Amino acid sequence: MRTAFFVDGYNLFYGLLAGTPYKWLNLHSLLTHIALIENPQSSIVSIDYFTSPIKPQLATRGRVSKEAQDAYIRALRASKVTVHFGRHQLEPAKAPRFIDRNTHASRQDKVDIWKLEEKETDVHIAISMYRTASRQTMSEDAGRIDQIILVSSDTDMTPALKALRTDFPALIIGVILPHRTGSIRPPPGSLKDNSNWLRRVISTEELRLHQFPKQVATHKKPAIKPDYW
Numbered sequence: 001m002r003t004a005f006f007v008d009g010y011n012l013f014y015g016l017l018a019g020t021p022y023k024w025l026n027l028h029s030l031l032t033h034i035a036l037i038e039n040p041q042s043s044i045v046s047i048d049y050f051t052s053p054i055k056p057q058l059a060t061r062g063r064v065s066k067e068a069q070d071a072y073i074r075a076l077r078a079s080k081v082t083v084h085f086g087r088h089q090l091e092p093a094k095a096p097r098f099i100d101r102n103t104h105a106s107r108q109d110k111v112d113i114w115k116l117e118e119k120e121t122d123v124h125i126a127i128s129m130y131r132t133a134s135r136q137t138m139s140e141d142a143g144r145i146d147q148i149i150l151v152s153s154d155t156d157m158t159p160a161l162k163a164l165r166t167d168f169p170a171l172i173i174g175v176i177l178p179h180r181t182g183s184i185r186p187p188p189g190s191l192k193d194n195s196n197w198l199r200r201v202i203s204t205e206e207l208r209l210h211q212f213p214k215q216v217a218t219h220k221k222p223a224i225k226p227d228y229w
Contacts (some may be wrong), residue, residue: 003035149173
């Protein structure tokens with residue numbers, strides 16, 4: 001079963017990796033492992049990873065955070081993962097003032113804030129999945145994609161999955177939620193309803209077993225795991 005993966009990097013990081021010692025994740029290895037569990041006949045054709053460059057002035061560790069992301073992107077590319085960049089947009093905005101959890105937000109009491117948004121990623125993932133499916137109508141049988149797997153818990157992807165299921169009924173659609181074992185979050189119903197199968201969690205043991213070595217060989221200098229990761 002020829003399989004193409006589409007990974008929401010932001011969703012993956014904050015849903016699964018943030019606050020853990022497993023950020024140096026060998027994504028190709030992990031996703032191959034999961035695909036083979038779901039269907040032992042799976043073969044990985046492509047993994048597309050979507051993210052946005054870190055803004056050092058807003059990162060916890062400044063320039064060091066940007067250098068860590070750059071090293072990880074180089075490691076991913078060396079493992080045959082295709083990386084696509086969106087962008088972050090920072091602009092002034094207003095938001096309701098937070099008093100405490102027992103006080104409702106009020107539109108009459110707002111404060112000035114900086115609003116940071118990741119732009120273009122959701123649309124890029126949706127279009128890329130649909131274009132991949134569309135190309136199959138022109139492919140020879142031996143080269144057709146049989147399965148598309150989305151790695152995200154973002155319900156903004158629901159319309160894309162719904163379109164894929166409607167327009168390409170023979171295509172198998174899987175969803176991997178980037179949730180840790182023990183997560184109490186219920187699976188997004190709209191993603192579940194528009195996929196053939198859904199994996200709810202990725203275990204800590206799976207993360208531990210699918211890490212890059214400290215140094216990853218690339219076409220240039222090695223990508224080295226950040227010290228604080």
